[in-house]
Amino acid sequence: MATSFLPSSLILTTGVEDSGLFTDVASTAPTTPDRDLSYSMALSATLAPDYEKPLPLDRAHVSPVKKQYVSRICCVGAGYVGGPTAAVIAYHNPDILVTVVDKNEERIRRWNSKHLPIYEPGLAEIVRIARDGSKGFRLPNEPAENDNADSRTPHGAYNRRNGPYSTEKHVHYRIPNLIFSDKVSESISAADIVLIAVNTPTKSRGVGAGSATDMTAFEAVTKEVARHAMPGAIIVEKSTVPCRTAEFIQKTVSWQLLSPKSLREEEPGQLMTSQMTNQRPGVYFEILSNPEFLSAGTAVKDLMHPDRILIGSSKTPSGLRAADTLARIYEAWVPRSRIIKTNVYSSELAKLVANSMLAQRISSINSISAICEKTGADVSEIAESIGCDPRIGDKFLKAGIGFGGSCFKKDILSLVYLAESLGLDEVGEYWRQVVKMNEYQRDRFSRRVIQRLNNTLAGKKITLLGYAFKANTSDTRESPAFEIIKTFLEEGPRQIAVYDPCCNPEVVKTEIKQLLKDRTALEEDGGPIAIHPNVYNACDHSDAILITTEFDEFRSTPAESNESHPSSQSSRLVDPRPFYDQPSPMDIFLLQKYLLSTAPAGRYPNDDPFKRYLPEPGCPSSCPDCSLIRTSGLPAAGNSDENRLREKLDWRRISSCMKKPKLLFDGKGIIDASELALLGIHVESVGR
Numbered sequence: 001m002a003t004s005f006l007p008s009s010l011i012l013t014t015g016v017e018d019s020g021l022f023t024d025v026a027s028t029a030p031t032t033p034d035r036d037l038s039y040s041m042a043l044s045a046t047l048a049p050d051y052e053k054p055l056p057l058d059r060a061h062v063s064p065v066k067k068q069y070v071s072r073i074c075c076v077g078a079g080y081v082g083g084p085t086a087a088v089i090a091y092h093n094p095d096i097l098v099t100v101v102d103k104n105e106e107r108i109r110r111w112n113s114k115h116l117p118i119y120e121p122g123l124a125e126i127v128r129i130a131r132d133g134s135k136g137f138r139l140p141n142e143p144a145e146n147d148n149a150d151s152r153t154p155h156g157a158y159n160r161r162n163g164p165y166s167t168e169k170h171v172h173y174r175i176p177n178l179i180f181s182d183k184v185s186e187s188i189s190a191a192d193i194v195l196i197a198v199n200t201p202t203k204s205r206g207v208g209a210g211s212a213t214d215m216t217a218f219e220a221v222t223k224e225v226a227r228h229a230m231p232g233a234i235i236v237e238k239s240t241v242p243c244r245t246a247e248f249i250q251k252t253v254s255w256q257l258l259s260p261k262s263l264r265e266e267e268p269g270q271l272m273t274s275q276m277t278n279q280r281p282g283v284y285f286e287i288l289s290n291p292e293f294l295s296a297g298t299a300v301k302d303l304m305h306p307d308r309i310l311i312g313s314s315k316t317p318s319g320l321r322a323a324d325t326l327a328r329i330y331e332a333w334v335p336r337s338r339i340i341k342t343n344v345y346s347s348e349l350a351k352l353v354a355n356s357m358l359a360q361r362i363s364s365i366n367s368i369s370a371i372c373e374k375t376g377a378d379v380s381e382i383a384e385s386i387g388c389d390p391r392i393g394d395k396f397l398k399a400g401i402g403f404g405g406s407c408f409k410k411d412i413l414s415l416v417y418l419a420e421s422l423g424l425d426e427v428g429e430y431w432r433q434v435v436k437m438n439e440y441q442r443d444r445f446s447r448r449v450i451q452r453l454n455n456t457l458a459g460k461k462i463t464l465l466g467y468a469f470k471a472n473t474s475d476t477r478e479s480p481a482f483e484i485i486k487t488f489l490e491e492g493p494r495q496i497a498v499y500d501p502c503c504n505p506e507v508v509k510t511e512i513k514q515l516l517k518d519r520t521a522l523e524e525d526g527g528p529i530a531i532h533p534n535v536y537n538a539c540d541h542s543d544a545i546l547i548t549t550e551f552d553e554f555r556s557t558p559a560e561s562n563e564s565h566p567s568s569q570s571s572r573l574v575d576p577r578p579f580y581d582q583p584s585p586m587d588i589f590l591l592q593k594y595l596l597s598t599a600p601a602g603r604y605p606n607d608d609p610f611k612r613y614l615p616e617p618g619c620p621s622s623c624p625d626c627s628l629i630r631t632s633g634l635p636a637a638g639n640s641d642e643n644r645l646r647e648k649l650d651w652r653r654i655s656s657c658m659k660k661p662k663l664l665f666d667g668k669g670i671i672d673a674s675e676l677a678l679l680g681i682h683v684e685s686v687g688r
């Protein structure tokens with residue numbers, strides 16, 4: 001077996017070697033040539049004379065990746081982006097060691113346990129394989145419903161034992177290649193590529209407070225990189241950052257690297273920086289922008305089947321080669337045609353523009369919803385009719401209580417700040433209006449509820465169904481529900497009941513306490529806010545129910561199709577066999593999905609059709625997550641398990657326990673008013 005680059009403690013014995021199944025199986029993991037940290041494989045790749053030779057194509061659209069160029073990737077930031085992105089990169093590149101580092105030790109502890117800090121459908125499976133390794137297995141290379149096998153194979157060679165379409169494929173065991181660690185500088189120093197995926201929120205104080213991007217975390221990491229990254233390492237902005245951040249990194253890095261003398265001569269304003277230690281003359285890095293476009297709740301789908309991978313680089317030969325090096329990592333599973341290369345500032349700005357344009361559509365349709373409510377037009381009918389125009393398209397036209405989430409607002413505000421700081425005040429004002437409209441829409445909804453309840457909530461119980469900022473996630477950042485709760489609190493209600501099928505009630509309570517900075521807001525502390533684990537208790541004797549998140553469980557209308565999502569093409573359930581080549585990690589991923597979705601319940605224990613999973617890490621008796629599950633019945637990352645029982649609400653039962661007049665305010669356009677009218681519930685919807 002080839003030598004592994006992993007610490008011996010991480011190499012798991014699978015027992016597969018002993019089974020005699022794979023006598024010729026060797027680890028595909030390369031070894032860093034000399035372990036000298038001044039050596040960078042990425043740099044050597046960029047200098048290799050044959051680097052630009054066209055790659056041989058052995059598949060229709062995915063090029064084979066010669067991964068010997070990059071052996072280690074470090075991702076700084078183990079959050080919603082860093083964790084899943086690194087996991088998917090590691091899953092598809094088993095011979096690259098991917099280390100995710102974070103200064104938050106608690107987060108790292110959870111990534112290393114069976115209690116991942118975030119929930120995303122499919123994430124745990126990917127992490128398990130890449131972090132823990134997997135057993136080798138044999139795979140029948142025939143489609144399950146193989147009633148006409150020969151017609152499925154181009155050469156009629158399907159049943160030949162040794163032909164390209166052999167009846168059985170051996171899939172090699174994997175050694176772990178995904179590590180979560182709190183050793184930030186150490187991991188940076190060993191990496192050929194450093195992805196920076198730390199948080200970049202809106203500044204809350206000082207110059208630009210309320211709109212500029214707070215670059216504190218990003219800058220701190222940049223300095224770590226300048227001090228510790230190996231010469232020639234490629235630095236990648238994964239975080240969403242203001243346009244021209246690459247230039248800022250270049251300067252930060254240069255200030256760290258240049259000698260004090262040269263700095264004094266060239267940048268007199270930066271004398272202070274020159275006094276930093278660790279100058280490393282002659283050391284050079286390439287900086288790339290590679291923004292992430294995943295959405296909460298569909299992160300794994302989005303990462304597995306991205307619409308595009310955007311890579312911005314300088315247009316120098318070395319910058320372009322660095323972009324190619326990063327592109328090759330993605331080419332392990334992303335069709336080349338989906339990898340877009342631009343200049344670095346275009347890439348940075350494109351991320352802000354993408355989010356701003358998406359949010360703008362929501363604000364635009366929400367503005368129309370206000371007109372609809374006063375005219376008798378129906379905003380969903382308008383959205384449907386304009387969405388048929390391919391120039392407009394039908395996505396992101398759902399009127400409601402406005403957008404939430406950690407990204408839209410902050411990214412629009414970052415664009416606003418950029419425009420204003422460039423003296424483009426009208427441009428800034430144009431985009432600021434998107435945020436204003438969003439707040440107006442949410443407040444309009446809250447006011448409508450209060451008005452319909454005779455302008456007072458005193459002595460009344462109001463129920464919010466949904467606390468997460470969108471469906472199928474327990475992410476509650478910038479949740480519209482929280483802002484609505486804040487508005488209602490001012491009215492002195494008897495109870496504000498909250499139910500969310502994904503969020504852990506204990507976690508929501510802690511969060512609300514922190515955000516309100518009020519120790520007496522929760523019911524158990526004598527306040528009106530009650531977070532219910534049971535939806536019927538939450539609705540019992542309610543004066544008004546509000547739909548604040550678009551969970552399918554709450555719907556009385558059919559769920560929306562997501563057919564145009566690129567992932568849906570591959571998740572359309574087709575058996576991907578027979579495999580001509582050795583099945584790739586993507587092949588196995590798609591086959592597993594197919595098998596699980598078509599098999600009768602219970603057919604594959606642990607959802608592991610290939611019996612390849614190794615045991616998950618055990619927890620110590622003091623594990624806080626196990627203790628939370630014992631007390632609340634749910635993990636901290638919530639109950640957004642894709643296998644959770646998505647039982648539809650029994651609206652008849654809810655109607656029977658509501659106070660009269662039975663009022664329901666649909667903030668997400670998922671309720672059929674005429675259906676609930678039959679149950680005696682009066683529905684008011686946004687834009688109708």
Ligand SMILES: NC(=O)c1ccc[n+]([C@@H]2O[C@H](COP(=O)([O-])OP(=O)(O)OC[C@H]3O[C@@H](n4cnc5c(N)ncnc54)[C@H](O)[C@@H]3O)[C@@H](O)[C@H]2O)c1
Pocket residue numbers: 076077078079080081082101102103104107184197198199200217218220221238239240241292293294295296406407
């Ligand atoms: N959440 C999303 O859906 C999403 C999607 C696309 C892009 N983005 C962008 O990606 C970036 C990260 O977002 P996120 O949601 O993952 O944030 P997050 O808050 O979930 O994670 C950021 C992590 O960085 C860590 N960190 C901060 N400073 C550090 C330091 N000096 N050293 C080591 N670790 C440090 C934090 O401890 C935290 O765990 C942001 O710029 C965001 O705008 C987010």
Ligand SMILES: O=c1ccn([C@@H]2O[C@H](COP(=O)(O)OP(=O)(O)O[C@H]3O[C@H](CO)[C@@H](O)[C@H](O)[C@H]3O)[C@@H](O)[C@H]2O)c(=O)[nH]1
Pocket residue numbers: 240292293294295296297355358362395396397398399400401402403404405406407408469470471
């Ligand atoms: O027609 C719509 C679509 C969405 N929303 C709301 O908009 C918010 C954001 O939804 P979505 O964009 O699906 O989720 P995010 O996870 O915030 O993803 C956005 O923000 C990420 C972080 O930058 C980007 O990577 C993604 O591409 C971008 O869609 C949620 O509150 C939704 O309820 C609507 O009100 N109407």
